[in-house]
Amino acid sequence: MKISSRSGIAIVIMWAAGSFNSTVQAQTKKQPLQLRANNVKQIVAAMTLEEKSKLVVGMGFKMPGMPPPVKGKKPEAIDIGGFKLPPSDPDAYNIPEKVPGAAGRTHAIPRLGIPSMTVSDGPAGLRIEPIRDGDKSKTYYATAFPVATLLASSWDTQLVNKVGVAFGNEVREYGVDILLAPGMNIHRNPLGGRNFEYYSEDPLVAGNMTAAIVNGVQSNGVGTSIKHYAANNQETNRNSINTIVSERAMREIYLKGFGIAVKKSQPWTVMSSYNKLNGTYTSERRDLLTTVLKDEWGLKGFVMTDWFGGKDPVAQMKAGNDLIMPGSPSQSEAIVAAVKDGSLSIKQLNANVERMLSVIVKSPSFTKYKYSDAPDLPAHAKVAREAAAQGMVLLKNDDHALPFYPAKRIAVFGNTSYDIIAGGTGSGDVNKAYTISLMQGLTNAGFKVQEKLSGSYAAYLADMKLKQPKPKNFFDHPAPIPEMDVNGMVADEAAGADEALITIGRNAGEGADRKLEGDYYLNDAEKGLIRGVADAFHAKGKKVVVVLNIGGVIDVASWRDEVDGILLAWQPGLEAGNAIADVLGGMVNPSGKLATTFPMDYKDVPSANNFPGTPAAKPESVTYEEGIYVGYRYYDAAKVKPAYEFGYGLSYTKFKFSDLKLSSSNFMRSITATVTVKNTGDIAGKEVVQLYLSAPKKDIDKPEQELKAFAKTRLLAAGESQTLSFTIKAADLASFYTSREAWIADAGKYEVRVGSSSRQIEEKASFKLAKDITVEKVVKALTPEVAINELKLK
Ligand code: BGC
Secondary structure (H helix, E strand, O other): OOOOHHHHHHHHHHHHHOOHHHHHEEEEEEOOOOOOOOOOOHHHHOOOOHHHHOOOOOOOOOOOOOOOOOOOOOOOOOOOOOEEEEOOOOHHHHHOOOOOOOEEEEEHHHHHHHHHOOEEOOOOOOOOOEEEOEEOOOOOOOOOOOOHHHHOOOOOOHHHHHHHHHHHHHHOOOOOOOEEEOOOOOOOOOOOOHHHHOOOOOOOHHHHHHHHHHHHHOOOOOOEEEEEOOOOOOOOOOOOOOOOOOOOHHHHHHHHHHHHHHHHOOOEEEEEEEEEEEEEEEEHHHHHHHHHHHHHHOOOOOOEEOOOOOOHHHHHHHHOOEOOOOHHHHHHHHHHHHHHHHOEEEOOOOHHHHHHHHHHOOOOOHHHHOOOOOOHHHHHHHHHHHHHHHHHHHEEEHHHHOOOOOOOOEEOOOOHHHHHHHHHHHHHHOOOOOOHHHHHHHOOOEEEHHHHHHHHHHHHHHHHHHEEEEEOOOOEEEEEEOOOOOOHHHHHHHHHEEEEEEEOOOEEEEEOOOOOHHOOOOHHHHHHHHHHHHHHHHHHHOEEEEEEEOOOOOOOOOOHHOOOOEOOOOOOOHHHHHHHHHHHHHOOOOOOOOOEOOOOOOHHHHHHHHHHOEEEOOOEEEEEEOOOOOOOOHHHHOOOOOOOOOOOEEOOOEEEEEEEEEEOOOOEEEEEEEEEEEEOOOOEOOOEEEEEEOOOOOOOOOOOOOEEEEEEOOOOOOEEEEEEEEEEEEEHOOOOHHHOOOOEEEEEEEEEEOHHHHHOEEEEEEEOOOOEEEEOOEEEEOOOEOOOOOOOOO
16 A cells, blocks of 8 residues: 555654554544545545446346457447347456356455445245256355246245245355346236246335345345346347337336335345336336436335346436446446446436445445355245245135145146256256156155156156256257156056046246247146046046146146146145145145136137237247226236136135224325135134225226235134235225326225135225325336327226
């Protein structure tokens, strides 16, 4: 460190005055300016333009299979599967990674004490390299928690928060600053390839689940990035698809959950999405990222792009997309040039930098947290198992097909019974140490299984796996192994076993949407398997139960009558088999409810004609003609009967709802609804109480009813009751009037409907609103460039 001549003179004078001591020395030596929690503005003022341009652009990342840049040679863009990636930053290769396998890093600026932050996926668990440099003496596995769709089906925000606390501990203890999750896009269409990463078709569920998990993760002093903001509801042509959607549908459906999450949990960051929204990339839309997200909702943290998302780094800065990921030096150069030629104001760049720094000062990298690389994985596996069992949904249970009693001998069919799917693929996948198969889970729980059948499956799968091609890249996934032909075995199995269990599995992930044939609909081998087993077992008076090990909605209507029970186990994380066995065996009474509708047929889906867009061969745009009528909002208003409705799920016990009371019959500022739920069956269980509101229909279309509040009871013993209360505020009454750019609650009669599903309403009450209330006026935003022929059902 250099001492300037001025401070050198000062030291000499003080020494001469006899007052030299270490304290005075510290005060007088000119300390270099270093980032602190309270000097962010001063740091911004001290940064050079080049430093600012580096901070707002990530350090690049080592794309698997991508050659490192050659020293002295200008790095070139590379093509992966027709998509051009900008050249990576040589720093990504030259600066040793803090956490191998993490998705990205920000640049450090050591001169000012600004550390690099490490960010890593993903929604179901921390995605990092489990084995480093081939060293098997120490591993870095993470917990694969159940996927988001399962967590949402628990309808239990406390439980989801508990998952977040455990999850965030792994983020911190593995040295990561920001988790690139949770995902919270709306399930617009069952074929969405990433639906498993997302919670629900309903924004209230999605928003509250997100807030619960974000609060849990962030309680560890690490950040999150809620994603993908916004209207990113498909994977087909995801990097440039233009989503055309009305401002009302955006505000009531696609943005609403993000707003709830920002207000209730202040995520450290938000990730903008890949798609265009009404003609402009989301990462380049100022109205989306600044007007709505920061000004209207009050996000304090920063916005980052999705990896290689958007096109124009200067437009991204202007829009308030504060960080470009994974980052390329050419983006920093463009930002510097734009400030120099006046096309980007330094004021805007400073604002972007300031937001970044205000998060950096909270990060473990800044506080130099000494992470252990040894989170308590066994404890977290218990949380994963508990959450998994709580989010499974019992869809069908004729004549007490479930629970299985321990003495029963089970014939276990279906490839995925032996090769269970813990979670989806892509950045939503987790490098876990193990996954408990259903077969293992059943054996662990003490069930007797048909061993010869299990042996045949094990041999078949081992053989087929050897023949499976290796994935060519991150987006390539070999086709699933066809179901084993059991025709020659079912008769013997039906004679020897007491019940049959069949698992049907599905997997998907980023980069592609699911297909209708052989994915949404069962393939012929699966149909044959169900039919063959059902015929043989039913002929002997024995029952057949299907477990669905899936990440998104599939057809159930065409085959459900052939079986006695269906347990929707979703993709339950690394403790999959144990958790499924917990529910099948009745150790856990199922209490999950659908947070997404299972339609009678795909053609009933409101977006069926507008997914994944046009032209069909390579969609460039997709128009959300269904407007606000997404999920149950459509099925209810259009009077289309689903196979299993939103909110649906059975239990091994029964509940009775009673005494719905409203605090007033006239709405003033708020109304409180109370309702009592009693377990009227003979075993302990939990019930989800759902409160829907039906609003008066005046000038604009409104859904028949909308979920406004929900809660899960505690575990109620047989005969036990619990009274729950919910507060309804003015905002809950309001719809978005585009013509007035305002949320307005219309005067009139509102009906409160409380029940155990959207179609199982147990209690009703109503109140009146005397005069319209303008709940909130907002700034016009997100306007479509073209007219949309939106569905009207009024
Ligand atoms: C995904 C993001 C993910 C990012 C970093 C992208 O391909 O869309 O969800 O966080 O990669 O891995």
